[in-house]
Amino acid sequence: MRIPRHVIVLVRSVLLVLALLWLLPGAYTLFLSLRSDVGNGFTLSNLWAALSIQGLGRFFVNSLVVTLSTVALVTGCASLSAYAISRLSFRGRSLVYASLLLTLMMPFTALAVPFFIINKTLHLFNNYLGLILPYSALGIPFALVILKNFFDTFPRELEEAAIIDGAGVFRIFFSLVLPNSISSLTVVMIWTFLNAWNEFLLALLFMSDNSMKTISLAPLFYEGVYCNVVGRLMAILVVISIPVLVFYLALQQQLEKGVQGGALKG
Amino acid sequence: MSMRGLRAMSESALGQVTGSRQPGGRVRRRQREQQGVAYLFVAPATLLFLGFIVYGIAYNLYNSFQGQTLYGKTIFVGWLHYASMMHDPIFWKALYNNGIWFVVTVGIQTLLGYVLALLLDLRVLGSRFVKFFKTVIFAPVVLSPVVISLVWGHIYDPYRGLIAGFWHNCPNWLGSPQLALLSVALVNIWQWTGFSMLLCLGALQDIPRELREAAYIDGAGYLQTARYILLPLLKPATATLFILGMIGSLQQFGLVFVMTGGGPANASQVLGTYIYKKAFSEGNFGYGSAMSVALLVLTLVVTVLQLAFFNREQGRA
Incomplete structure (x- = not known):
């Protein structure tokens, strides 16, 4: 089918306008953070101040600890169980898979009350584990689906060859299957990372101590302090978002793969 | 003799050699x-x-069957919470708002995402333009809902916001009972359209190009091809989007909580924010649990219904 040139130009311009419209909130935030509080000029002072602001480093480190532990726990648990479900025969296999999948449909908000009680009983308020454990429990199903689908397509011949060479299940899993699953593991890690990094409700409930707050609580924390200094607040939002945006631009392709491959074939 | 027969024979021979009595x-x-x-x-x-x-x-x-006395003791209260839930207009309002949220966000995100994906799939825009466009539209997905809420809160600000800068006396987007929920839903659409677009684009790229060529050769126009060839093949992607969108709607919390807090006067209250309010702001954990049970049951029922619907459609196609 041939598409006339003027139609292509028209479609391009419409999409360009749409893209600019999509960028507008970001541009507006940047504009507010650069605008000088006095007069009409622009200044970097808000951004500099945001970079060295009290507490932000701590929030960042807290988020890193929680998020990286969640990623490790989810990737570990999900790859082990995905491999067992995909390749090993055991009684109750489909029951395990079905019930883990059911978690995929659990709304976070409906489990907030019991998680609150669990953490209260175990004294896990203002403790990294209080977030790591529920994030992992809720994060495993998505990882499981992606990894199981990948293991299902893993060539059996390779494993059979390893069996003939005398390798046991552990060796096959750790030195044959895992090293060949890097691309799927990356997809899983990136999505788990993003979900844990941006999670808000449970962090709000369990991290009341300022020294334990995660980065997703930082905007509200500073909003309370700088509610009347818009430029300062917006500068903080810019500084908070830059690492995530850099992360996004660096790993965009794996993220897209997560959307297109994993979700669809689940 | 077949290869399999050969192998069986050699295996049984091996068995004899090694002398294993129970094969x-x-x-x-x-x-x-x-x-x-x-x-x-x-x-x-x-x-x-x-x-x-x-x-x-x-x-x-x-x-959900427990209540608290004034002295913090827990007592069994039977169906009390469920009964008061049935008579709580705010619970029903929140449920209704969840429904509106689902219809508006998933409807527009899916429609817009599909139109954009179909345009990108034409392959006439140049790969650099496509990459730029995808990068921009998908970017909000990675951002924190709290950051997004604060930025959009300033955009919507009726006195010193971005919109007010162009449009004097613009409506109070987040402060009016008629507009609050829809204004927040618009932010959700801004955040998640890129996700629908990429999911649909992935599905479109899995459809062999020959299918489109064949349709064009048979004299079908672009719209006919899209309607009768591409859309039916996109059903699994649509099902995924609807189910993910439904779960996302039912667990909506961050955007509403930060931008309106469920207000004004519960106009934008959704189940997530209402459970938070009842359980954690007012300390009524039993009632919060009863609503959580309702939310879980609702999620289960709607998911099963959607799966059944899409499977039947699938069978028909």
Whole structure:
């Protein structure tokens, strides 16, 4: 089918306008953070101040600890169980898979009350584990689906060859299957990372101590302090978002793969 | 003789040479070992699942029949919370708002995402333009809902916001009962359209190009091709989007909580924010649990219904 040139130009311009419209909130935030509080000029002072602001480093480190532990726990648990479900025969296999999948449909908000009680009983308020454990429990199903689908397509011949060479299940899993699953593991890690990094409700409930707050609580924390200094607040939002945006631009392709491959074939 | 027959013969010969009396014995032992390893492998995930999800649901059920006295003691109150839920207009308002949220966000995100994906799929825009466009539209997905809420809160500000800068006396987007929920839903659409677009684009790229060519050769126009060839093949992607969108709608919390707090006067209250308000702001955990049970049951029912619907459609196509 041939598409006339003027139609292509028209479609391009419409999409360009749409893209600019999509960028507008970001541009507006940047504009507010650069605008000088006095007069009409622009200044970097808000951004500099945001970079060295009290507490932000701590929030960042807290988020890193929680998020990286969640990623490790989810990737570990999900790859082990995905491999067992995909390749090993055991009684109750489909029951395990079905019930883990059911978690995929659990709304976070409906489990907030019991998680609150669990953490209260175990004294896990203002403790990294209080977030790591529920994030992992809720994060495993998505990882499981992606990894199981990948293991299902893993060539059996390779494993059979390893069996003939005398390798046991552990060796096959750790030195044959895992090293060949890097691309799927990356997809899983990136999505788990993003979900844990941006999670808000449970962090709000369990991290009341300022020294334990995660980065997703930082905007509200500073909003309370700088509610009347818009430029300062917006500068903080810019500084908070830059690492995530850099992360996004660096790993965009794996993220897209997560959307297109994993979700669809689940 | 077939290859398989050959192999069977040589195997039985090998068995005789090595002198194993029970040909099945080693296989069975291997299977038993495998079973043990398998349980070891699924144990960590299953433990987390039992400890948090199963226990969580069970605790919600138990707790929804409990109430608290003035002195903090817990007592059994029977169906009290469920009865008051049935007569709580704000609960029904929140449920209704969740429904509106689902229809508006998933409807527009899917439609817009599909139109954009179909345009990108034409392959006439140049790969650099497509990459730029995808990067921009998908970017909000990675941002924190709290950051997004604060930025959009300033955009919507009726006195010094971005919109007010162009449009004097513009409506109070987040402060008016008619507009609050829709204004927040618009932010959700801004955040998630890129996700629908990429999911649909992925599905379109899985459809062989020959199918489109064949349709054009048969004289079908672009719209006919899209309607009769492409859309039916996009059903699995649509089903995924609807189910993900439904779960996302039912667990909506961050955007509403930060931008309106459910207000004004509960106009934008959704179940997530209302559970938070009842359980954590007012300390009525029993009532919060009862609403959580309702939310879980609702999620389950709607998911099953959607799966059944899309499977039937699939069978028909």
